[in-house]
Amino acid sequence: MTSIATAHWTLVAWRAGRSWRIAAQGPETAATTAPVPPETEFLGIRLSLGTALERLPTDRLVDHDIEFPDVSRHSVRIFGHTMPLPDYDSAEDVVRRLARAGVIVRDPMVGELLRGGSPDATARTVRRHFLSATGLTPGLVRQIERAREAALLIRTGAPIAGVAHDLGYYDQPHLSRSLGRFLGHTATDLRTGESGQLSLLYKT
Structure with a gap:
């Protein structure tokens, strides 16, 4: 898979x-x-x-x-x-x-950031702490989660162009590159079922 x-x-x-x-x-x-x-x-x-x-x-x-x-x-x-x-x-x-x-x-600062809080630290310190706690930068986490959300929407039949716009991608090629990197399949694969079995692609 x-x-x-x-x-x-x-x-x-x-x-x-x-x-x-x-x-x-x-x-x-x-x-x-x-x-x-x-x-x-x-x-x-x-x-x-x-x-x-x-x-x-x-x-x-x-x-x-x-x-x-x-x-x-x-x-x-x-x-x-x-x-x-x-x-x-x-x-x-x-x-x-x-x-x-x-x-x-579980790192409490990560939880606070996910809840929309603002830790009492500089942006650089927060980014470094987030990287230490999760292994990833906040930006990369957002990219991964956005690609997953896009895939879920596409699989439910949402228009691909609309998904790209609503989730803040520059255009459909930008969405396509993101899906290819993080999910290994194109939007068309997800829409037609050609993507086969994907791990952890479900609502939690």
């Missing part, structure tokens, strides 16, 4: 046969092709922007992932803390346990 760009960290668990594996995927700055072996079950947990693994520098996982090797059929050990493997019903509880254990942390 096409793994689209995302500003968020993702916890991914997958099972092939009876063996489970689990990894943390950092932000992705461009669309890539992700293998989907047959008879494999996947579960992804998309963390809120500004949330990351406490012991890993964010820049190390931009466009990369880290797999946790200590996995049994029922649990995974992450930085010394044993957690149950998540499923669709327990995902939020697993995230709460990871937060209580200090395995994942």
Whole structure:
């Protein structure tokens, strides 16, 4: 499938046969092709922007992932803390346990910025702090989220020219370049269904 760009960290668990594996995927700055072996079950947990693994520098996982090797059929050990493997019903509880254990942390300044607040710091300091917390600049995050919003609108039948105008693209070629970079497909592909399966392209 096409793994689209995302500003968020993702916890991914997958099972092939009876063996489970689990990894943390950092932000992705461009669309890539992700293998989907047959008879494999996947579960992804998309963390809120500004949330990351406490012991890993964010820049190390931009466009990369880290797999946790200590996995049994029922649990995974992450930085010394044993957690149950998540499923669709327990995902939020697993995230709460990871937060209580200090395995994942959320930067409060990122949350304040997303709520429209104005931290008491210079613009340069805020930008540097945002980059340190998320691995990405605020501008790149906005580009990724705008491309995702455009794709959702196009898939629902919204006119491509109207989407480009409403979301602030200069013109349709500008929209096309953005979709190609961040989603790996053109607006026409999205409209006709030729884009196939795209990761994380749904309303949350």
